[in-house]
Amino acid sequence: MPAVELINISKSYGATPAAREVSLTVEAGELFGLIGPDGAGKTTLFRILTTLLLADAGTATVAGHDVVRDFRAIRNVVGYMPGKFSLYQDLTVQENLEFFAAVFRTTVAENYDLVRDIYEQLAPFKNRRAGALSGGMKQKLALCCALIHKPTVLLLDEPTTGVDAVSRQEFWHMLGTLKARGITIVVSTPYMDEAALCERVALLQEGQVLRVDTPDALRQSYPWPLYAVRAAHMHPLLQDLRAYPDTHSCYAFGESAHLSLAHAAPDAAARLTAYLTGKGHAPVVVAPVAATIEDTFMDLLAQQQPAA
Amino acid sequence: MKAFLMFVRKEFFHIFRDPRTLLILFGMPVALVTLFGFALTNEIKNADVAVLDFDKGAHARQVQNRLFSSGYFGLRDYATTYPDVAAAFRQGHVKLAVVFPVGFSADLDHLGHAQVQLVADASDQNTAISLVGYATSIIRAYAQEQARPTGPAGPRVEAVARLYFNPEMKAAYTFVPGTMALILLLVSAMLTSITIAREKETGTMEVLLVSPMRQLPIIIGKILPYFLLSFLNGLVILGLGVWALHIPQRGSLGLLIGETLLYIFVALALGVLISTRAASQQTAMLISMLSLLLPTLILSGFLFPIASMPVPLQFLSNIIPARHYIVVLKGIMIKGLSLRELWRETLTLAGMGTALLLLALASLKNRLA
Numbered sequence: 001m002p003a004v005e006l007i008n009i010s011k012s013y014g015a016t017p018a019a020r021e022v023s024l025t026v027e028a029g030e031l032f033g034l035i036g037p038d039g040a041g042k043t044t045l046f047r048i049l050t051t052l053l054l055a056d057a058g059t060a061t062v063a064g065h066d067v068v069r070d071f072r073a074i075r076n077v078v079g080y081m082p083g084k085f086s087l088y089q090d091l092t093v094q095e096n097l098e099f100f101a102a103v104f105r106t107t108v109a110e111n112y113d114l115v116r117d118i119y120e121q122l123a124p125f126k127n128r129r130a131g132a133l134s135g136g137m138k139q140k141l142a143l144c145c146a147l148i149h150k151p152t153v154l155l156l157d158e159p160t161t162g163v164d165a166v167s168r169q170e171f172w173h174m175l176g177t178l179k180a181r182g183i184t185i186v187v188s189t190p191y192m193d194e195a196a197l198c199e200r201v202a203l204l205q206e207g208q209v210l211r212v213d214t215p216d217a218l219r220q221s222y223p224w225p226l227y228a229v230r231a232a233h234m235h236p237l238l239q240d241l242r243a244y245p246d247t248h249s250c251y252a253f254g255e256s257a258h259l260s261l262a263h264a265a266p267d268a269a270a271r272l273t274a275y276l277t278g279k280g281h282a283p284v285v286v287a288p289v290a291a292t293i294e295d296t297f298m299d300l301l302a303q304q305q306p307a308a
Numbered sequence: 309m310k311a312f313l314m315f316v317r318k319e320f321f322h323i324f325r326d327p328r329t330l331l332i333l334f335g336m337p338v339a340l341v342t343l344f345g346f347a348l349t350n351e352i353k354n355a356d357v358a359v360l361d362f363d364k365g366a367h368a369r370q371v372q373n374r375l376f377s378s379g380y381f382g383l384r385d386y387a388t389t390y391p392d393v394a395a396a397f398r399q400g401h402v403k404l405a406v407v408f409p410v411g412f413s414a415d416l417d418h419l420g421h422a423q424v425q426l427v428a429d430a431s432d433q434n435t436a437i438s439l440v441g442y443a444t445s446i447i448r449a450y451a452q453e454q455a456r457p458t459g460p461a462g463p464r465v466e467a468v469a470r471l472y473f474n475p476e477m478k479a480a481y482t483f484v485p486g487t488m489a490l491i492l493l494l495v496s497a498m499l500t501s502i503t504i505a506r507e508k509e510t511g512t513m514e515v516l517l518v519s520p521m522r523q524l525p526i527i528i529g530k531i532l533p534y535f536l537l538s539f540l541n542g543l544v545i546l547g548l549g550v551w552a553l554h555i556p557q558r559g560s561l562g563l564l565i566g567e568t569l570l571y572i573f574v575a576l577a578l579g580v581l582i583s584t585r586a587a588s589q590q591t592a593m594l595i596s597m598l599s600l601l602l603p604t605l606i607l608s609g610f611l612f613p614i615a616s617m618p619v620p621l622q623f624l625s626n627i628i629p630a631r632h633y634i635v636v637l638k639g640i641m642i643k644g645l646s647l648r649e650l651w652r653e654t655l656t657l658a659g660m661g662t663a664l665l666l667l668a669l670a671s672l673k674n675r676l677a
Contacts (some may be wrong), residue, residue, distance in 0.1 A: 008329035051517075051518070051675065052514060053517065053675060053676055054675065074518070075517070075519055078518065080388070080515065082511050084511045085511070086510065086514055087512065087513060087515075088321075088510075090322060090326065098314070099315075099318050100515075100519075102310055102311045102313075102314035102315075102316070103311050103314065103519045103521050104520060105311055105520060106520055145515075289400065
């Protein structure tokens with residue numbers, strides 16, 4: 001039995017579609033990522049799974065329960081962390097945790113072993129109001145509160161948005177620990193680097209699933225020869241690269257430009273260097289790179305919109 | 309059950325940790341009762357009075373003694389000419405002038421009747437009417453005491469101004485029940501509607517919904533703290549009214565408390581109904597202000613008598629819960645009425661509360677949209 005299953009789920013707000021015939025299957029114990037930019041429909045899918053929204057069409061189950069018919073059962077077994085920090089800011093860390101434990105008819109002591117690792121980091125601040133915590137601490141507390149009733153499925157909507165890099169890393173480490181305990185985790189993120197930390201990811205764009213696969217398979221599926229190109233001035237570099245006859249696509253990627261070529265050729269790098277030097281760029285560095293998930297995603301997007 | 313109790317405990321934390329809520333809850337009632345009870349009173353104490361005594365006889369002196377020992381008037385100017393009086397009015401020194409004409413005492417002794425002139429500063433119309441009324445009644449009383457039963461017609465003193473005066477019309481009698489109705493409505497309905505809207509606004513409602521917590525315990529858990537605090541508030545206002553503003557409590561205390569609880573229930577149901585509609589605290593606040601505060605102030609008979617409203621507004625005032633509660637409060641406290649005379653209002657309130665609660669439950673959402 002899959003832990004989470006969506007079959008042809010569609011949902012629109014007025015004329016704006018937020019989910020278009022989304023079908024996904026998440027196996028029990030899996031760490032599954034929903035990857036996509038803002039507005040891709042990630043939050044809508046979470047709200048349908050947490051029984052907060054009714055889909056216009058399609059069916060979905062969580063832990064074997066139908067999201068419409070058995071919504072009460074689902075509310076007992078999922079742990080949900082909304083995208084916005086949603087704890088009581090005027091309650092202390094400890095009061096928040098105790099409150100959510102009571103709401104789920106359990107106690108902090110009963111499931112303490114599950115949250116121990118996380119809560120011990122919060123313990124020094126347990127009498128501090130939740131509103132006065134740092135962003136990373138807030139996320140840890142929210143995770144604790146979502147875990148306190150020992151859910152079988154954990155649904156985390158952009159848990160690391162607005163959190164510093166170190167806290168993000170810690171957070172993903174915690175997710176790994178929870179996965180090891182057998183909890184199914186569905187997590188969404190707009191950050192492509194976090195996609196690599198999931199077992200399988202679904203790439204979402206404008207309410208549609210572009211592809212579902214493991215991060216490795218996604219990277220390897222990238223069909224073009226890819227190069228990282230660096231020069232002193234990024235903007236003219238991009239313009240000249242786009243004008244290069246053999247260019248398939250080209251976009252800024254951190255401090256370098258990622259260039260994919262329409263044809264593979266052994267001397268491609270050398271020819272490119274010569275071309276750029278001729279255009280007056282210096283110092284030019286051209287190196288072949290392995291595709292990242294972001295490259296795959298960009299490529300899939302380009303296939304969706306051939307005109308762009 | 310434990311979940312419910314924790315929920316109620318959490319609500320108390322919200323209330324006691326929010327200075328604004330606390331201020332509305334406990335500051336406003338005391339401030340309003342004090343304001344309406346003391347400051348906005350139209351009763352008169354020690355009004356400045358000028359006396360222009362052309363008579364200087366025994367009766368004139370005695371009338372003055374009566375006036376100034378009444379507590380309503382204080383002698384400010386002892387004028388000797390009319391222009392003095394006029395000047396005192398212009399400068400705003402005095403609110404009332406009492407003029408005894410030449411031969412006042414002699415006329416009263418020999419003819420049996422005499423005239424006093426009362427001149428009032430009518431720029432403050434209400435005060436002027438009250439002052440003339442007080443003075444007239446004091447002067448009349450004096451004249452009646454002088455009347456000899458044997459004489460054919462006892463001496464009469466005629467005050468030129470004549471106004472109906474009702475010594476029982478104390479301001480606090482109308483203001484305290486009105487304030488109480490208003491405060492209970494605000495505390496119960498407004499704060500309840502805001503607190504549920506706050507859960508929606510901050511997103512905590514989203515988390516609460518995705519939990520085994522049902523709708524009904526959430527609602528009851530929200531209103532229970534306000535029910536208790538509103539009741540406490542009601543007792544404080546009643547205590548202020550009875551002990552500080554000297555309103556009588558002639559009826560049954562049990563009935564008074566029962567009716568107050570009923571009214572709080574109506575207000576809470578109204579608050580829950582608003583909260584099920586409002587998406588944000590600001591919307592809730594606006595709806596509360598527009599649908600509760602203003603109609604209650606204007607249409608409940610608190611500030612403006614219902615009898616003097618246009619007929620459509622009189623009709624509309626029937627749907628204002630405060631109107632019925634004010635009738636009940638005045639009936640029990642001032643007139644000492646029992647349930648036998650007040651069953652109509654009681655039934656109306658009970659019906660309103662039930663209808664509002666059913667409406668609220670019907671519009672309660674189990675999901676986000």
